Amino acid sequence: GDSVTQMEGPVTLSEEAFLTINCTYTATGYPSLFWYVQYPGEGLQLLLKATKADDKGSNKGFEATYRKETTSFHLEKGSVQVSDSAVYFCALRSTNQAGTALIFGKGTTLSVSS
Amino acid sequence: GAVVSQHPSWVICKSGTSVKIECRSLDFQATTMFWYRQFPKQSLMLMATSNEGSKATYEQGVEKDKFLINHASLTLSTLTVTSAHPEDSSFYICSAKPIGTIPNEQFFGPGTRLTVL
Numbered sequence A: 001g002d003s004v005t006q007m008e009g010p011v012t013l014s015e016e017a018f019l020t021i022n023c024t025y026t027a028t029g030y031p032s033l034f035w036y037v038q039y040p041g042e043g044l045q046l047l048l049k050a051t052k053a054d055d056k057g058s059n060k061g062f063e064a065t066y067r068k069e070t071t072s073f074h075l076e077k078g079s080v081q082v083s084d085s086a087v088y089f090c091a092l093r094s095t096n097q098a099g100t101a102l103i104f105g106k107g108t109t110l111s112v113s114s
Numbered sequence B: 001g002a003v004v005s006q007h008p009s010w011v012i013c014k015s016g017t018s019v020k021i022e023c024r025s026l027d028f029q030a031t032t033m034f035w036y037r038q039f040p041k042q043s044l045m046l047m048a049t050s051n052e053g054s055k056a057t058y059e060q061g062v063e064k065d066k067f068l069i070n071h072a073s074l075t076l077s078t079l080t081v082t083s084a085h086p087e088d089s090s091f092y093i094c095s096a097k098p099i100g101t102i103p104n105e106q107f108f109g110p111g112t113r114l115t116v117l
Helices: none
Strands: A001-007 A009-014 A019-021 A023-026 A032-038 A044-050 A056-059 A064-065 A075-077 A086-093 A108-113 B004-007 B012-013 B019-025 B028-037 B044-052 B067-073 B076-081 B090-098 B113-114
Touching: A001 A086, A009 A019, A019 A108, A023 A032, A023 A086, A032 A064, A044 A064, A086 B076, B004 B090, B012 B019, B019 B028, B019 B090, B019 B113, B028 B067, B028 B076, B044 B067
Parallel strands: A009 A108, B012 B113
Antiparallel strands: A001 A023, A019 A075, A032 A044, A032 A086, A044 A056, A056 A064, A064 A075, A086 A108, B004 B019, B019 B076, B028 B044, B028 B090, B067 B076, B090 B113
């Protein structure tokens, strides 16, 4: 079945460092890909998404490019801030199953210190 | 816009009792809501898909008689954990898919932490 694998955390960085969180997927067809963020004590929020190959999702300085050839959707940010400390989830949904739920990776905890 | 609330946000109960968790879409209508369960440092696992006016669809391994889902209106779905046991302690999260939006839109509630003593 479909699955998402993301790098184990926690990831600990200093402010203004470059961030990469790896995410790879296994799916039939052409899934839509997402990154969600969960701040302490809050619910999941959609960070960015991409619906087809070579699409780049971006938001709040974060970017991820849908790479079909490597089945990847790595999250990057050029300069992290303390406020970026959160848990980041990579997720997918098969595009031939509209309305179905998302399949999530295990999440990666990011901790940014000043 | 597109806010989903859950109530309660935190509940502690004794083993053997039942607990009801509400999921509400506050500013939109949703024919479909999803219930997830999240263990510490683990991913969200889909438990069931709740459809307004019809029976929920449960994922393999989820006991439908233990986790009762009712989606009685376009803005409310409830999850009742019946005869709760300590192993049911977890973080329960719902999400809602607004009517008429593209398939990719789905909004999450803040979660409910259940602790069974």
